[in-house]
Amino acid sequence: MNILFAGGGTGGHLYPAVAMAGELKKLDPGVAISFAGTTSGIEATEVPRLGYPLHLLPVRGLKRGRSLSALIGNLGVLSDFALSLGRAAALIWREAPDVVVGTGGFVSGPMLLAAQLMGKKTLIQEQNAFPGVTTKLLSRLATEVHIAFEEARGFLHKKEGVFVTGNPSRTFIVQEPDSARARFGLHHPRPTLLVFGGSRGARSINNAVLKRLDEILAGANLIWQTGSLDFDRIRGQVKSSESLFLAPYIEDMGAAYGAADLVVCRAGASSIAELTNLGKPSVLIPYPFATGDHQRHNARSLNRGGAAIVVEDSDLDADAAIQEILGLLQDAGRRKEMGAAALRLAYPDAARQLALRIVSLAQQH
Numbered sequence: 316m317n318i319l320f321a322g323g324g325t326g327g328h329l330y331p332a333v334a335m336a337g338e339l340k341k342l343d344p345g346v347a348i349s350f351a352g353t354t355s356g357i358e359a360t361e362v363p364r365l366g367y368p369l370h371l372l373p374v375r376g377l378k379r380g381r382s383l384s385a386l387i388g389n390l391g392v393l394s395d396f397a398l399s400l401g402r403a404a405a406l407i408w409r410e411a412p413d414v415v416v417g418t419g420g421f422v423s424g425p426m427l428l429a430a431q432l433m434g435k436k437t438l439i440q441e442q443n444a445f446p447g448v449t450t451k452l453l454s455r456l457a458t459e460v461h462i463a464f465e466e467a468r469g470f471l472h473k474k475e476g477v478f479v480t481g482n483p484s485r486t487f488i489v490q491e492p493d494s495a496r497a498r499f500g501l502h503h504p505r506p507t508l509l510v511f512g513g514s515r516g517a518r519s520i521n522n523a524v525l526k527r528l529d530e531i532l533a534g535a536n537l538i539w540q541t542g543s544l545d546f547d548r549i550r551g552q553v554k555s556s557e558s559l560f561l562a563p564y565i566e567d568m569g570a571a572y573g574a575a576d577l578v579v580c581r582a583g584a585s586s587i588a589e590l591t592n593l594g595k596p597s598v599l600i601p602y603p604f605a606t607g608d609h610q611r612h613n614a615r616s617l618n619r620g621g622a623a624i625v626v627e628d629s630d631l632d633a634d635a636a637i638q639e640i641l642g643l644l645q646d647a648g649r650r651k652e653m654g655a656a657a658l659r660l661a662y663p664d665a666a667r668q669l670a671l672r673i674v675s676l677a678q679q680h
Contacts, residue, residue, distance in 0.1 A: 316339075316343055316345070316346045316347065316413055316674065316677045316678075317346075317347040317410065317411060317412045317413050317677075318336075318339060318346060318347070318348050318349075318412055318413065318414050318415075318416060318673060318677065319348075319349055319350070319351060319406075319407070319410060319412035319414070319415045319416070319426070319430075320332040320335070320336060320348070320349070320350045320351070320415075320416045320417075320418065321351040321415060321416065321417045321418070321420075321422050321423040321426035321427060322350075322352075322416075322417060322418030322420045322422065322423050322440075323350070323352040323356040323357060323358030323362075323418075323420045323422055324353065324356040324357070324358075324419075324420035324421055324422070325357060325420065326357055326361075326585070327419075327442060327583055327584055327585050328418050328419040328420040328423075328442070329352075329356070329357055329358050329361060329362075329418070329420075330483070330484075330485070330585065331418050331440055331442060331482060331484075331585075331666075332416065332440075333361075334483030334484070334485075334665075334666040335416065335440070335483055335666050335669050335670050335673065336348045336367065337666070338483075338666045338667045338669070338670035339670045339673060339674070341670075342670055342671070342674055343674065348367055349367060349368040349369070349370060349410065350362045350368070350369050350370070351369075351370045351371075351372060351406065351422050351426050352369055352370070352371060352372070352420075352422050353371060353372060353373070353420075353421060353422050354371055356420060356421075356422070359371070370406050370410075372399040372402055372422050372426070373398055373402075399422075399425040400425040400428060400429055402425075403425045403428075403429035403430075404429040404432070404433060406426075406429075407429055407430055407433055407435060408433075412430075412435065413436065413676070414435070414436045414437070414438060414458075414673050414677050415427060415430035415435055415436070415437045415438075416437070416438045416439075416440065416673060417437065417438070417439045417440070417449065417453070417457075418439075418440045418442070419440075419441070419442065419447050419449060419450070423439075423449050424448075424452075424453070427439065427449065427453045427457070428453060431453065431456040431457070436458045436677070436679070437453075437456070437457045437459075438457065438458060438459045438460075438461065438669075438672065438673060438676060439453065439454055439457045439459070439460045439461065440461045440480075440483075440669060441460065441461070441462045441467055442463050442482050442584035443463070443464070443467070443584050443607075443609040443610075443612065443613055444463070444464035444466045444467055444609065444612035444613045444615070444616045445466075445467065445470065445607050445609040445612035445613075446462070446470050446471060447606070447607065447609075450471070451470060451471065451472070454471045454472065454473040454477075455472045455473050457473065457476070458676055459476045459477075459478065459672060459676065460473055460476060460477045461477075461478050461479075461480040461669055461672070462477065462478070462479055462480070463479070463480070463481050463482040463584060463588070463662070463665075464479070464612075464613070464616045465479050465616075466612065466616055478672075479662075480662060480665050480668050480669055480672075481588065481661070481662020481663075481668075482584050482587070482588035482662065482665055483665045483666035483669060484585055484588035484589050484592060484665070484666075485585075485589060486592075487568055487569035487572060487589075487593070488569045489569050489572055489573040489593060490569060490570050490573035491573065492504075492507075492573060492574060492576075494573075495570045495571070495572075495573030496574045498567065498570040498574070499560035499570070499571070499574060500557070500560060501536045501538070501557070501558065501560060501574065503536065503557070503558065505534065505535055505558070506534070506535045506536070506576045506644040506645065506647075507535060507536040507537070507538060507574050507575055507576050507577075508531060508536065508537050508538070508575070508577050508578075508640070508644060509538045509540075509571050509572070509574070509575035509577070509579070509580075510524055510537065510538070510539045510540065510578075510580070511539075511540035511542075511565065511571075511578075511579075511580050512541075512580060512581055517542065517600070517602070518544070518545060519628050519631055520579065520580075520581075520600055520631065521541055521542070521545045521549060523631035523632060523637070524537075524539060524579075525549060525552060525553070526632070527637045528553065528559075530637060530641060531637075531640075531641070532556055532558045532559060534641065534644065534645060535558070535641075535644045536558045536559070536560075537559050537560070538560045538565070538571055538574060538575065539559065539560065540562055540564060540565045540571075541561065541562070541563055542563060542564070543563045543564065546561075546562070546563035549561065568589075572589070572593050572595060575595060576596075576644065576647075576650060577595075577596055577597070577598065577643055577644055577650060578590060578595050578596070578597040578598070579597070579598045579600065579640065580597065580599065580600070581599070581600060581601065581602050581610060582599040582600070582601045582610040582611070582613045582614035582617075582625075583605075583610060583613070584609075584613060587599075587613050587614075587617060588661075588662070590617075590622070590623075590657055591617070591622065591657045591658065591660045591661040591662075592661045592662075592663045593657075594655065594657045594658040594661070595654060595657060596622065596623070596643070596649075596650045596653030596654050596657065597617070597623045597624075597653075597657070598623065598624045598626055598639070598640055598643070599613075599614040599617060599618075599624070599625050599626070600614075600625075600626050600627070600628055600631065601613070601625070601627070601628065602628070603627075603628045603629070611625075616660075617657070617660065620656050620657075620659065620660045621652065621653060621656035622653055622654075622656040622657035622659075622660055623657070624639060624643070
C-alpha cells in the first residue's frame with residue numbers, strides 16, 4: 316500500500332496528515348508513506364524530522380486585493396501552479412500512490428487535481444467549519460471528503476461520499492487536577508483558567524488578560540502561555556504570584572488541560588478538536604484575519620452545541636467579556652454542562668477512522 320499526503324504550510328494542515336500517517340503504520344507496518352509540500356511551509360522541516368520522504372513543489376498562494384502589484388504577483392502564482400501541476404503529475408506517475416490524501420494548504424491543490432485527472436483515488440480531509448478554496452473546488456471529483464463539522468457540508472457541491480469524521484489531533488495523558496496544578500506551582504484548589512494563543516501568542520488576548528490580571532487572580536489560578544513574541548514584555552509587567560504560572564510556551568499540555576477548569580483560546584481547528592476530545596468548557600476568541608473567517612465558523616459551531624462562549628476579538632476590552640469569564644470560573648455547574656456538551660461534539664478516534672477509510676480506498680480496484 317502506497318499513500319501520498321499533500322498538505323501543509325501550517326501545523327493545522329500538516330499535523331492531521333501526520334496523525335493519519337501514524338495510524339496507517341499501525342494498521343499496516345509495511346505501508347509506504349510520503350508527503351508533498353513546499354519549501355516555505357512547516358512541512359519542510361517537520362516531515363523529514365519525522366522520517367517521511369518529502370517531495371517539494373513550487374506552488375504559492377494567490378495575493379489578495381486588486382492592486383497592480385497583486386495582479387502582477389498572481390501571474391507568477393498561476394505560472395507556478397501550472398508548473399506544480401506538471402510536477403505533481405510526474406510525481407504521481409513515478410510514485411504510483413494508491414490514494415492521494417489532501418489536508419489543505421497551497422500544495423494540496425495541484426496534487427489533488429493531478430491525481431483526479433489521472434484517475435487516482437483521492438480523499439480530502441477538511442478541518443474547518445467553513446471549507447477552504449481547495450476543498451470547495453476539488454471536492455466534486457474527490458472519491459471521499461471527510462469534514463470535521465456538519466456545517467461544512469452545506470458549502471460543498473459534492474453530496475455523496477461526504478462524511479463527518481472529526482479532526483485528528485494530539486493525544487494527551489491528562490493528569491488529575493491537584494497534581495496537574497502542582498506541576499505549575501499552583502497549590503490552591505481554586506478554579507484554574509488556562510489561556511493560550513499559539514506558540515507565537517495572540518497579542519489582543521494577552522493585552523486583555525494583562526489589563527484584567529488582578530481581577531482574574533483575585534478568585535482563580537491562571538496558567539498563561541503568552542507566546543514567544545510577548546513573553547519578555549509581559550514578564551516585565553507582572554508580579555510573581557502563587558496563583559500564576561507564566562511561560563512563553565507550555566510543553567506539557569496534558570498537565571495544562573488537566574489543571575484547567577476553563578480554557579480561553581483562539582478557535583483553530585486543532586485547538587477545538589483537543590477541547591472537545593477532553594470535554595473542556597471554553598471561551599473562544601476567533602482570529603479575525605483567518606482565511607475565509609473560518610475560526611468564527613468553528614467557534615459558532617461549538618457555541619451552538621453549548622460547549623463554548625464566543626467573544627469577538629474587538630470586544631476583549633469590554634467589561635462584559637471579562638465578567639463572563641469570571642462568572643464562568645465561579646459557576647461549576649455551568650462549566651460541567653459545557654464540558655459535557657463538548658464531549659458530545661468530540662471525535663477522539665478521528666485519525667484511526669480516517670486511516671481505515673484510506674486503507675479501504677487503497678484496497679478497491
